[in-house]
Amino acid sequence: ITTKAGTYTNIFILTAVGNSIPYTLNFLDTSQDSSVSNMPTTPVSGETKGTTVAIPSNVPTRTGFTFAGWCEGTVTHTNLGKSTCSGTTYAAGASYNFSSVSGSSINTANLHAMWNVGKYNLAITFAGGGVSSVKVCTVAGNCSGDNLKGTVSTSGGTVSGLVYGTAYYLYPVLSSHYSLYSWAKTS
Secondary structure (H helix, E strand, O other), rough: OOOOOOOOOOOOOOOOOOOOOOEEEEOOOOOOOOEEEEEOOEEEEEEOOOOOOEOOOOOOEEEEEEEEEEEEOEEOOOOOOEEOOOEEEHHHHOEHHHHHEEEOOEEEEEEEEEEOOOOOEEEEEEOOEEEEEEEEOOOOOEHHHHHEEEEEEEOOOEEEEEEOHHHHHHHHOOOOOOOOOOOOOOO
C-alpha cells in the first residue's frame, strides 16, 4: 500500500499515572519545658489528602500542668493559666483527617500541645497551741482582697485552687503570749 505524503496522521495515546502525595502529621510542644514527657515521637503519615489517621493515644505530661489537647492552629494562654486554640482541638487518640490541610503544595499538618496550669490544694493541720488560724496570701505582707486565698482555723482545713508556680505566703494568727516556733511539712 502506498500512502500519499501529507495524508496520514500519527496518533499517540498518553496515560497519566498519578503518584499519591504522602501527608504528615507532626506533634509539637513549644513550652521548651524539660519536664515534658510522653510526647508522640514519630509523625503520623497518610497516603492522600482525604486519609483519616489516629492521633496517638498517649497523653503528654508536664510538671505543674495538665494536658488540654492538641491544637491545629495558634495556641494562646489566658491570664488564668488556660490554653485556647484558634482552630480545631483534638484529644489524644482522636481521629484526624488530612482534608483540612490546605494548599496544593502543603502536605504537612502540625498539632501543638496545649497546657493548663495545674491547681493544687494546701491542707493545714495544727499541732500544739497558740495559733488561732492561718491565712494563705499571694502578696507578702498583704492578706486582703484578692491577695487572700483562704483562711484555715484551728480545726484544720484546706485552701483549694492554688496555682502551680505562684508564690504563697502563710501568716499564722497567734494567740497572745505565743510566737511561731516552726513550720513542718508532714506529707
